[in-house]
Amino acid sequence: MLWREPLMKKGRLPSLTDYSPSRPLRIGVLISGGGSNLQALIDLCQNSSIAAEVVLVLSNVETAYGLERAQKSGIPTLVIDHSRFEGREAFDRAMIDGLDKAGVDLVCLAGFMRLLTPTFVGHYAQRLINIHPALLPSFPGLHVQQKALDAGVRFSGATVHFVDEGMDTGPIIAQAVVPILPGDDANALGARILKQEHRIYPLVVALFARNRVRLEGGRVEIVDGGQEPDAALLNPPMPSP
Ligand code: GRF
Numbered sequence: 001m002l003w004r005e006p007l008m009k010k011g012r013l014p015s016l017t018d019y020s021p022s023r024p025l026r027i028g029v030l031i032s033g034g035g036s037n038l039q040a041l042i043d044l045c046q047n048s049s050i051a052a053e054v055v056l057v058l059s060n061v062e063t064a065y066g067l068e069r070a071q072k073s074g075i076p077t078l079v080i081d082h083s084r085f086e087g088r089e090a091f092d093r094a095m096i097d098g099l100d101k102a103g104v105d106l107v108c109l110a111g112f113m114r115l116l117t118p119t120f121v122g123h124y125a126q127r128l129i130n131i132h133p134a135l136l137p138s139f140p141g142l143h144v145q146q147k148a149l150d151a152g153v154r155f156s157g158a159t160v161h162f163v164d165e166g167m168d169t170g171p172i173i174a175q176a177v178v179p180i181l182p183g184d185d186a187n188a189l190g191a192r193i194l195k196q197e198h199r200i201y202p203l204v205v206a207l208f209a210r211n212r213v214r215l216e217g218g219r220v221e222i223v224d225g226g227q228e229p230d231a232a233l234l235n236p237p238m239p240s241p
Helices: 004-010 036-047 065-072 088-101 118-123 144-151 186-209
Strands: 025-031 052-059 077-079 106-109 128-132 155-162 172-179 213-216 219-222
Touching (some): 025 036, 025 065, 025 186, 036 052, 036 186, 052 065, 052 088, 088 118, 128 186, 144 186, 172 186, 186 213
Parallel strands (some): 052 077, 106 128
Antiparallel strands (some): 128 155, 155 172
16 A cells, blocks of 8 residues: 555546547556456457557466457467466566556456566556456455355445555445345356446446546546546446346
């Protein structure tokens, strides 16, 4: 959290000051697996009028299916296998090098299964975001669909948040609520949540592309919306049981 305090007081996104919506937002996506959220971001960039481009997909796993998704869309990929590095610091520095060479404005974690060092988090302060399959701050970490079921909560959902040095603790940008239905298991709940992840992650990236995301006192504000509803308030209608 070291970096957060002084930056938050400024109430803006200093690391994004080089970025203005007059050019497409350059996105780097970090994956370790299937990459369905990556696909949602690729689709946003390729099939909408949002000025954003996925310029690099970086995976720590050579066999991650998300790499194929990127290649099918003509997006450059980079594999950096964490097991070949002495420690997390050296691995993260290699990732920083790759992402900076690609000139990314915004780094999106999309099923990236490695913990990040303070070096990485600090380097991309306020331009590093993650999607998590629960309503944070409830259920950080792994296996969160099962944890939600075990806790007996009636609703779970998805959260897009800034990444800080904690585990799923950074300021929340957008959430979608999903009901827990009778007979749900972790897979059924996970699939329902994933559908909403694919909706809100592109929504948040679109907000960044329009330079509408601000941190004020540790909370996120969506600015300049006109008549548009605030992303944090958007929610899908309840499905019928
Ligand atoms: C998603 O559930 C995401 O919330 C979590 O990891 C999963 C990645 O899925 N961080 P995919 O690789 O995007 O399909």
